[in-house]
Amino acid sequence: MPTSSIRKLWLGLGLLILLSPAGVILPEAFNANAAWGEWRVEELQRMQDSVPAKLAQLNGLWKALLPDYAIPGMNEPWQLGLGYVGSAVLGAGLILVLAFGLGKRLSCAERQQDPEDVGSA
């Protein structure tokens, strides 16, 4: 694929990242909670009388650096939006580096022709 179309894809990815706060603002605007079945213990407590013992125990197992793509303690709407887009940049950047490294390790050498290519060349 031509470099120009690859460049457009990078731009598209950047645009998606810039638009990502929609993913936190829209649910807030419609008062929508977490996805069904992905509640934290506190949310589950509000819905039910009791939280299953092992669920409560395991649920706090991991303290993520940026839980729910937000900076802990920054809960104003504009802060949520900012934390969200920052999370998108950080997450996408980290994933690009990791997946690029993984792909580099796994890809076949460029000079080596694919077996299928030989016949038609």
Add this chain to the structure above:
Amino acid sequence: MHIPDGYLSPQTYLPLLGIMLPLWAKASRVMKTTLRARHVPLFAMSAAFCFVIMMFNVPVPGGTTGHATGAALVAILLGPWAAVLSVSVALIIQALLFGDGGLTTIGANCFNTAVVIPFVAHWVYRLGSAHAPVTSFRRVVAAGVAGYLGLNLSALAAAAQLGLQPLIAQNAAGQPLYAPFPLHVTVPVIAAGHFLFFGLIEAFVTASILLYFQKTDPSVMLLTQPASTLPASEPAAPGLSLNESES
């Protein structure tokens, strides 16, 4: 779905992790013979794309949210095994850095999202687009159906895993220890949200981006095709259409 820690019992999450280990190994082996070095940036971009598209939570009636995954599109363009690794990278970062999905449930979440969606989408797209020219609109429809079925079957797998928990693990009083909702709750509720909304969003994302490639650069749709099956009017190998400066 990103199943959090605590919702699945070890009897569930350990076997699913056990399934993922050989699948990751197999995916790596397949990639070693199929991923061309010049496609590595595209592979990396696909993982970041899945991560970002999953951040677009869409509120739906009933007070919950959901999102597309991009996994179907990656499977259609780069092949299902590439999608296994690409989507897994995104899911693992989501869990580690953002607490989106649990650590114990990483095998379950990778199985549902990075295996079920890619393979269902891959086969549905292949069936639906068989013998269709690259420019055929049937391919766009097939991509949409592939995204719809892939996401919905993945959701059903998650619903089954969650709904089985009350049967698998209870305390002495018969109360559930992990996810508390039975199958006759999880399956209809999760199916409704996905069949009516999120499946359609995945279908739209998959079909519209495929349509974009069809109109702007159809060679992207042939990255995984063996060269021998390409029509004469197409470049012998998709990679050959690359700018010389890149190689």
